[in-house]
Amino acid sequence: MKIRAQNSLQYILTKRLTVIVALFWVIGASFAAYTARHEMEEGADTALIETSRRTSTLIINYLENHQGAGGIVVLPEPGFDAVHDDDDDSDHDDHDGDFDDFDDFMQYQLRDANGEVLLRSQNAPETPFDAPLEPGFSDGDEVRVYTSRTGNGDLFMQVAEPTEHRNEAIIETIVSQFTPLIFLIPVTILAVVYSVTHALAPVRHVRNEIETRGEGNLTPIEQDDPIEEISTIVTAVNRLMEKLEAALSVERSFTANSAHELRTPIAVALAQTQRLLAELPEGHAARKRAVQTEEALKRLSRLSEKLLQLARAESSGGFSPTGHNQDLGPTLNLVIEDLKRAGMEGADIRFDADNLATLSANIDLDAFAICMRNLIENALKYGGDDEPVDIRVVEGHIVQVANGGVPVRPDELEQLTTRFKRSSNKADGSGLGLAIVEAIARNAKAELKLYSPRPDHADGFMAELRLHQS
Helix, strand or coil, X not given: CCCCCCCCHHHHHHHHHHHHHHHHHHHHHHHHHHHHHHHHHHHHHHHHHHHHHHHHHHHHHHHHHHHHHCCCEEEXXXXXXXXXXXXXXXXXXXXXXXXXXXXXXXXXXXXXXXXXXXXXXXXXXXXXXXXXXXXXXXXXXXXXXXXXXXXXXXXXXXXXXXXXXXXXXXXXXXXXXXXXXXXXXXXXXXXXXXXXXXXXXXXXXXXXXXXXXXXXXXXXXXXXXXXXXXXXXXXXXXXXXXXXXXXXXXXXXXXXXXXXXXXXXXXXXXXXXXXXXXXXXXXXXXXHHHHHHHHHHHHHHHHHHHHHHHHHHHHCCCCXXXXXXXXXXXXXXXXXXXXXXXXXXXXXXXXXXXCHHHCEECCCHHHHHHHHHHHHHHHHXXXXXXXXXXXXXXXXXXXXXXXXXXXXXXXXXXXXXXXXXXXXXXXXXXXXXXXXXXXXXXXXCCEEXXXXXXXXXXXXXXXXXXXXXX
């Protein structure tokens, strides 16, 4: 059972439930201890009263039968003989060993109106109790005393209990009530953690399902749990994703259809313009405008192609059809050769093919080809003319495309994957190349990292595509 971060619902519930349970237990135990102390005090006082009432007549009779011996009469306990306190200290000492082993804490003294002790129990002191000769309870230095009148009203029966014995019994009772809490509170914490963890399992499942959703995965979340609150949340999220999927579908369809419909008229217009250029003689006044029109149509053709790629990147899952890694070396080699034959303006391409055979990942071949074509074209357009574009394969699933040139500012570097965002170094690009790569990488669980300046250099730019392994 793992207690999660302090801002998690599991941690908050565990903490609050544990504190509340522990607090109520302490309050309940304290109230029980207070009640137990009160009841024990009442019980002990009742015992003093009952002892005084039951033994008064017997003690007076005993005194009348033994008063002729003189001195204070010592009331024998069961198993003891009567002892007199007048001058026979040796007999008293003979019984000290037996007295030390006796566990009766109740003490008695029978006193006359002058306060003199006439009779006492064997465990009572020889001196009178520190209590007035008034009926009722009183507390001495070390004893709790109950006094009652007896005989003809001229005798006082005092029954005492040591406060140390009474307090010891109360403390043991209270300790016995609080001791289980030492073990119960940790057990309660474990029980609360276990209960909360299992109770929040459906919540964690829904959270994980929502985390996996994104622009490339808007499938509805399955409702396996009948809990009302969770079911309501899942239903609301599914409805929201349905609306988002519909909006994205409209956007993708519009982009794809617009780009597709534009390809034919653009191609026709470009062909007519090129034919017009072939028919116009050198030095003709309209030739310059025809050249400008041709360049504009070429840029428009490239833009429509990028829009088609973007629509496909955002609508496609991007993974391999088999769901496993597949060999990407031939695809990368084909893209590089195609770009070399196209003879794009800019630097040459330098490709380190040593690790090409190891390149494999879980990505669709067409999606990978689109990514690499856009990364290499981006490097050719924005790189320095005096340095080649370097392409390397690292660790079998990482492709690095680096170029020279003026470094990109940090604030611009963070925005380069935004649609139609161009670097300020040059402005002849469409601003869609890195956005297309980012969309495909997101759908294929790959990662696109941008560096400027490139590692181990003071200038240039490098794009690193880390492909997903299955």
